[in-house]
Amino acid sequence: MLNHERLRAKYLRTVRSESYRMLKRYTDDLLKRAETAQTIGDVQAQAAREIDTVGIELLLTKIYKRVGADFAKLTIKDLNSQKAQRIEIDYWEDYFVSYSRTKLGQKISWIAGTTKQVMEDVVSRLGTIAGTEGWSIATYRNKLQEEFTFMNRYRAERIARTEIMVASNVGTLEGGRNSGIPVKKRWEPIVDQWSRPDHAAMEGVDPIGIDELFNVGGVMMQQPGDEAGGAEHVINCRCGLAIVPDTTYEDILNR
Numbered sequence: 721m722l723n724h725e726r727l728r729a730k731y732l733r734t735v736r737s738e739s740y741r742m743l744k745r746y747t748d749d750l751l752k753r754a755e756t757a758q759t760i761g762d763v764q765a766q767a768a769r770e771i772d773t774v775g776i777e778l779l780l781t782k783i784y785k786r787v788g789a790d791f792a793k794l795t796i797k798d799l800n801s802q803k804a805q806r807i808e809i810d811y812w813e814d815y816f817v818s819y820s821r822t823k824l825g826q827k828i829s830w831i832a833g834t835t836k837q838v839m840e841d842v843v844s845r846l847g848t849i850a851g852t853e854g855w856s857i858a859t860y861r862n863k864l865q866e867e868f869t870f871m872n873r874y875r876a877e878r879i880a881r882t883e884i885m886v887a888s889n890v891g892t893l894e895g896g897r898n899s900g901i902p903v904k905k906r907w908e909p910i911v912d913q914w915s916r917p918d919h920a921a922m923e924g925v926d927p928i929g930i931d932e933l934f935n936v937g938g939v940m941m942q943q944p945g946d947e948a949g950g951a952e953h954v955i956n957c958r959c960g961l962a963i964v965p966d967t968t969y970e971d972i973l974n975r
């Protein structure tokens with residue numbers, strides 16, 4: 721069985737800095753446009769503009785292509801299915817590039833929406849303080865820069881941890897599906913004081929069919945990180961998916 725927590729850890733540093741750079745590109749872009757602003761209202765108008773999603777798409781594709789593909793391969797290797805291990809070398813990278821293009825639309829617009837919202841909130845919150853304290857426009861811009869850096873660090877950490885978790889579990893599921901042997905899947909929570917009670921309750925629940933849905937406190941999910949669970953089941957979740965050979969008692973007796 722794969723140790724998800726340990727395996728995911730090796731991606732964190734890189735994905736965190738890639739996520740930070742992605743977010744910084746959006747806030748830098750706003751600060752650049754704010755350079756010519758005469759008033760706080762001008763900056764607020766700039767912050768209200770729609771943002772493009774290119775940076776977010778590129779980041780997610782990179783994460784899923786790397787983490788998803790690695791976990792699919794590791795899962796197949798772990799199940800020791802020689803036939804499935806012979807799948808073409810680039811198959812999984814290609815699979816996850818196309819997965820990112822077709823399956824992540826909702827996530828991309830969600831991250832874009834939050835990014836815009838965070839910038840608007842910071843601009844407006846500091847704008848109020850600027851008004852009461854009588855800041856110059858230059859001071860206001862400096863404070864915006866500081867606050868954006870802080871917010872970007874915090875969000876980069878959360879995006880990196882969450883997306884590594886989702887990509888690793890999707891990779892594990894797809895690896896299991898393509899393992900060439902009959903398999904089931906099991907939800908593997910990390911149980912500690914930070915666990916969601918509904919997720920911790922999945923501990924010890926019997927494996928289900930690879931295409932069946934887990935009932936997570938009344939919410940049906942394909943695997944940990946499944947978008948169907950909504951943000952409240954996905955953000956900062958640390959659960960893993962285990963793929964187990966679907967061996968019957970009869971099979972064991974016949975060995």
Ligand SMILES: [Zn+2]
Nearest residue numbers: 919957958959
């Ligand atoms: Zn969880």
